[in-house]
Amino acid sequence: MVEHGLAIHVSWNPVTGCLHLCTYCWARRLALTRLKRHPHYAAHGFNPALNEKAFSRRFKPGEWVFVCDMGDLWGSWVPAEWILKVLERVRDFPSTTFFFLTKNPSRYLEFLGEMPGNVELGATVETNRDEGYSALSGAPSPSERLRAMMELEWPNKVVVVEPVLDFDLDGFVEALKRVKPSRVYIGYDNYGHRLPEPPLRKVELLVKRLKAFTAVHAKTLRRAWYEEAG
Numbered sequence: 001m002v003e004h005g006l007a008i009h010v011s012w013n014p015v016t017g018c019l020h021l022c023t024y025c026w027a028r029r030l031a032l033t034r035l036k037r038h039p040h041y042a043a044h045g046f047n048p049a050l051n052e053k054a055f056s057r058r059f060k061p062g063e064w065v066f067v068c069d070m071g072d073l074w075g076s077w078v079p080a081e082w083i084l085k086v087l088e089r090v091r092d093f094p095s096t097t098f099f100f101l102t103k104n105p106s107r108y109l110e111f112l113g114e115m116p117g118n119v120e121l122g123a124t125v126e127t128n129r130d131e132g133y134s135a136l137s138g139a140p141s142p143s144e145r146l147r148a149m150m151e152l153e154w155p156n157k158v159v160v161v162e163p164v165l166d167f168d169l170d171g172f173v174e175a176l177k178r179v180k181p182s183r184v185y186i187g188y189d190n191y192g193h194r195l196p197e198p199p200l201r202k203v204e205l206l207v208k209r210l211k212a213f214t215a216v217h218a219k220t221l222r223r224a225w226y227e228e229a230g
């Protein structure tokens with residue numbers, strides 16, 4: 001979940017489920033535990049599904065809506081009709097801002113001609129390192145995501161570095177500079193997964209370097225699990 005300090009923040013899940021199978025996925029856990037008796041999750045679990053009921057929901061002007069925090073709307077498996085249906089509904093509320101977040105941002109490129117102006121296009125990129133990444137997630141590699149975000153021409157792009165994984169400082173900063181995001185969120189894993197995360201000092205340096213060219217919203221910043229409490 002991404003917090004946004006600037007407007008009323010709600011989430012909307014017209015499509016749920018995800019096949020990226022990240023080892024640290026909190027949404028899958030939620031769908032299969034606390035939400036398992038909810039009729040939609042009881043029927044579909046965390047498999048990709050269209051949530052027809054969600055399309056009757058209305059939004060207020062000025063609201064900031066996180067679309068699909070319970071899945072990845074832009075996964076390669078999502079039928080184009082589902083995406084177009086969501087974009088059509090987004091177009092009905094031009095004074096509301098809709099925030100998309102994906103681990104497959106190259107899919108944005110397919111729909112740029114249909115994209116309403118009131119959307120922010122976000123990508124989660126936890127590191128710039130591809131090595132070892134496939135043990136943590138089946139999503140496209142971090143470098144592939146960074147390349148797609150560089151290629152994407154959109155006025156309001158967002159990068160979410162969460163849960164942050166160890167990275168190459170210069171390489172990551174340079175890649176993010178080329179993406180030209182209007183803001184970056186950054187934070188550690190909140191659920192004790194013991195991920196290969198960087199030491200706190202390195203993340204603080206990243207934040208400092210990013211602040212030279214974009215807005216940075218720090219989320220959970222703490223010592224890495226293997227660092228001594230000081």
Ligand code: SF4
Binds near residue numbers: 022072137
């Ligand atoms: S991309 Fe997000 S929703 Fe999909 S498995 Fe990974 S953490 Fe879960």
